[in-house]
Amino acid sequence: MFSERIERLSGSLIREILSLTQRPGMISFAGGLPASHMMPCFDFTQLPAELRQYGPSEGEPILREKIAEHVRQLGIQATAEQVLVLSGSQQALDLVAKLFIDPGTPMLVEAPTYLAALQNFKLFGADLHELPLSAAGIDPEQLRQTAQRTRPACCYLIPTFQNPSGYCYSPETRAAVSQVLDDLMLPLIEDEPYRELAYDAVERRPLCAGLKQAPFIYCGSFSKTATPGLRVGYLVASPKLMPYLIKLKQAADLHTNRVGQYVLAKWLDTPDYHAHIATIRQYYRQQRDTMIDALNRHCQELAEWETPPGGLFIWARLRKPLDTREILKTTMARNVAFMPGEPFFATPVDTAGCIRLNFSHASADAVEQGIAIIKDALQDAFVNLKS
Amino acid sequence: MFSERIERLSGSLIREILSLTQRPGMISFAGGLPASHMMPCFDFTQLPAELRQYGPSEGEPILREKIAEHVRQLGIQATAEQVLVLSGSQQALDLVAKLFIDPGTPMLVEAPTYLAALQNFKLFGADLHELPLSAAGIDPEQLRQTAQRTRPACCYLIPTFQNPSGYCYSPETRAAVSQVLDDLMLPLIEDEPYRELAYDAVERRPLCAGLKQAPFIYCGSFSKTATPGLRVGYLVASPKLMPYLIKLKQAADLHTNRVGQYVLAKWLDTPDYHAHIATIRQYYRQQRDTMIDALNRHCQELAEWETPPGGLFIWARLRKPLDTREILKTTMARNVAFMPGEPFFATPVDTAGCIRLNFSHASADAVEQGIAIIKDALQDAFVNLKS
Numbered sequence: 001m002f003s004e005r006i007e008r009l010s011g012s013l014i015r016e017i018l019s020l021t022q023r024p025g026m027i028s029f030a031g032g033l034p035a036s037h038m039m040p041c042f043d044f045t046q047l048p049a050e051l052r053q054y055g056p057s058e059g060e061p062i063l064r065e066k067i068a069e070h071v072r073q074l075g076i077q078a079t080a081e082q083v084l085v086l087s088g089s090q091q092a093l094d095l096v097a098k099l100f101i102d103p104g105t106p107m108l109v110e111a112p113t114y115l116a117a118l119q120n121f122k123l124f125g126a127d128l129h130e131l132p133l134s135a136a137g138i139d140p141e142q143l144r145q146t147a148q149r150t151r152p153a154c155c156y157l158i159p160t161f162q163n164p165s166g167y168c169y170s171p172e173t174r175a176a177v178s179q180v181l182d183d184l185m186l187p188l189i190e191d192e193p194y195r196e197l198a199y200d201a202v203e204r205r206p207l208c209a210g211l212k213q214a215p216f217i218y219c220g221s222f223s224k225t226a227t228p229g230l231r232v233g234y235l236v237a238s239p240k241l242m243p244y245l246i247k248l249k250q251a252a253d254l255h256t257n258r259v260g261q262y263v264l265a266k267w268l269d270t271p272d273y274h275a276h277i278a279t280i281r282q283y284y285r286q287q288r289d290t291m292i293d294a295l296n297r298h299c300q301e302l303a304e305w306e307t308p309p310g311g312l313f314i315w316a317r318l319r320k321p322l323d324t325r326e327i328l329k330t331t332m333a334r335n336v337a338f339m340p341g342e343p344f345f346a347t348p349v350d351t352a353g354c355i356r357l358n359f360s361h362a363s364a365d366a367v368e369q370g371i372a373i374i375k376d377a378l379q380d381a382f383v384n385l386k387s
Numbered sequence: 388m389f390s391e392r393i394e395r396l397s398g399s400l401i402r403e404i405l406s407l408t409q410r411p412g413m414i415s416f417a418g419g420l421p422a423s424h425m426m427p428c429f430d431f432t433q434l435p436a437e438l439r440q441y442g443p444s445e446g447e448p449i450l451r452e453k454i455a456e457h458v459r460q461l462g463i464q465a466t467a468e469q470v471l472v473l474s475g476s477q478q479a480l481d482l483v484a485k486l487f488i489d490p491g492t493p494m495l496v497e498a499p500t501y502l503a504a505l506q507n508f509k510l511f512g513a514d515l516h517e518l519p520l521s522a523a524g525i526d527p528e529q530l531r532q533t534a535q536r537t538r539p540a541c542c543y544l545i546p547t548f549q550n551p552s553g554y555c556y557s558p559e560t561r562a563a564v565s566q567v568l569d570d571l572m573l574p575l576i577e578d579e580p581y582r583e584l585a586y587d588a589v590e591r592r593p594l595c596a597g598l599k600q601a602p603f604i605y606c607g608s609f610s611k612t613a614t615p616g617l618r619v620g621y622l623v624a625s626p627k628l629m630p631y632l633i634k635l636k637q638a639a640d641l642h643t644n645r646v647g648q649y650v651l652a653k654w655l656d657t658p659d660y661h662a663h664i665a666t667i668r669q670y671y672r673q674q675r676d677t678m679i680d681a682l683n684r685h686c687q688e689l690a691e692w693e694t695p696p697g698g699l700f701i702w703a704r705l706r707k708p709l710d711t712r713e714i715l716k717t718t719m720a721r722n723v724a725f726m727p728g729e730p731f732f733a734t735p736v737d738t739a740g741c742i743r744l745n746f747s748h749a750s751a752d753a754v755e756q757g758i759a760i761i762k763d764a765l766q767d768a769f770v771n772l773k774s
Contacts (some may be wrong), residue, residue: 259644
């Protein structure tokens with residue numbers, strides 16, 4: 001009765017875990033929600049009457065200009081004509097899948113990578129090939145060899161404060177990866193929802209800024225810096241990709257809601273914007289440090305991790321390979337949730353031995369309590385492993 | 388480089404014509420825009436702070452309840468759990484295509500039918516079979532035979548004030564079509580963006596309300612009654628389809644913008660809503676009558692048409708088969724635009740001999756002038772046909 005792709009339609013494990021974390025008294029490091037009380041209040045007064053009518057599929061001209069200006073400051077030479085406003089940057093995944101993927105189309109992704117990206121690319125039947133990720137990024141030489149071997153339609157990367165790992169590609173990796181993509185003329189999908197959540201001084205130049213000829217789609221979000229409830233994101237793409245992307249956007253939902261685009265464009269134009277970014281960086285940096293401190297005190301012998309220079313997540317690698325979904329069951333019984341690492345890999349793994357910890361949401365007390373409970377669960381599991 | 392479906396990605400002819408109609412002095416009967424000055428002003432004050440955060444993929448609970456209440460009044464026995472709020476009802480076409488269509492999947496559509504539906508279904512590779520449409524609707528017996536012969540995955544119908552035809556299925560057709568769908572357990576996609584724009588007393592009971600067992604997806608819009616710029620629409624589906632549709636919605640854009648959902652839900656709860664519907668009906672009825680009057684005076688010998696009991700369009704059938712895209716070129720040279728009939732058919736036709744005239748937009752003077760120019764163009768074309 002249904003299409004073949006429905007057999008590949010996976011529910012989001014995050015979604016299931018999140019619904020469980022609604023229980024009262026639950027300490028959750030599972031989600032990736034920005035802190036509600038840190039979000040700006042937009043000005044919804046004096047909305048132009050014309051916003052009520054249908055708008056352009058490409059997006060509001062004032063917002064497209066602001067976005068083009070922003071990405072030019074990052075080193076991506078783009079005009080407003082290369083900007084497509086989206087109903088959240090999640091929509092970029094849908095458009096990318098439609099543009100590139102037939103059942104069996106090879107595509108490159110990081111291992112681990114963003115769950116919803118895997119969900120979308122698999123839905124369209126992509127043959128996903130993984131590029132193992134370390135704290136400095138993917139290995140450029142491995143990228144070249146894997147691409148030459150598998151002939152992918154495109155490559156999906158999250159170089160800055162990655163989800164789930166929090167990793168940020170080193171300057172050397174950034175330059176080398178862009179070079180390989182240019183050499184192979186391999187289209188790059190660069191996803192950067194977290195780039196403004198920077199807590200330490202690190203290089204964040206987009207890979208797209210280093211490209212000389214490879215086609216690109218650069219995806220950006222306002223959900224982490226402003227408010228996700230508005231559902232306004234964007235992509236910036238090579239000129240020759242734009243006509244296809246605009247038609248795909250039009251077919252998907254005609255255009256993005258205009259009120260959200262308008263209030264956002266106005267806000268980006270005020271000093272409030274820069275002040276707000278500084279405020280949330282300060283806040284999230286403190287949150288991160290609190291969790292790193294708790295991990296240092298409780299979990300040194302059980303796992304290792306990097307201090308993420310930005311983003312919302314810590315990726316803890318257990319010192320022994322375990323199915324972290326089993327650990328989750330133990331901690332959930334004590335009202336503590338985190339994201340098991342297994343679903344973040346394109347190729348099914350039995351024991352990822354990694355967990356994702358979100359630090360933006362819980363209070364300092366909850367972090368202390370929750371990490372101690374995770375420690376207990378890991379200790380027990382390690383003992384059982386030996387016996 | 389691209390997926391196979393991109394070869395099937397058509398631009399919207401409407402889009403191209405609409406961009407030409409932006410020229411100053413142009414009289415356009417081409418688009419289907421609701422009248423901007425007739426749209427309500429929503430109350431964007433006192434928005435709850437929680438709307439800033441990510442929301443449920445299914446939609447805001449208060450809006451889902453209102454929608455369920457609305458469709459129950461239409462005779463569709465549905466709960467709020469069967470409602471999925473969408474980023475405009477256009478998104479239903481994308482989700483339907485993903486749910487049902489693989490390349491080559493048979494599907495039934497009216498002839499003519501909604502352009503963007505054709506665009507989406509073709510993009511996913513549907514093998515479209517047409518059900519010829521008359522003023523009373525499709526032929527139920529032909530539906531049965533075509534369905535038995537082609538074994539379609541689903542059937543897409545717009546029974547009430549159809550786009551492009553303005554036709555409204557008769558009560559007898561409604562009952563018979565629902566019966567056939569039930570007999571064959573054929574899933575129905577019923578699209579009703581225009582149902583509240585009713586100018587004459589006609590039966591508008593949804594086909595879905597007449598189903599006893601066939602699966603259904605009922606698609607509704609607020610773009611014609613409220614404001615399209617908010618991009619909030621919905622679908623109501625059989626319980627067993629919901630889990631798939633919710634996951635597809637989540638993959639597409641996580642959820643619909645929450646501010647739009649909220650202000651709409653509040654507005655639907657005020658007396659303003661019903662007063663507004665009465666006002667726009669009165670306005671559009673007058674607009675329709677003005678155009679019918681102009682057609683009666685100028686075009687009786689060149690074409691025939693029904694007075695549409697609702698919606699935004701008149702479908703004029705020329706007395707001789709002509710390629711109406713050629714007629715359009717002639718009228719465009721005199722600054723008058725309409726929609727040629729050819730693109731509204733799933734199977735390419737050389738000479739539809741039909742044109743779609745939108746009556747919601749132009750002033751009475753412009754209607755008089757524009758219809759006279761169309762008359763001239765038709766007369767010339769008829770003369771050339773003879774010679």
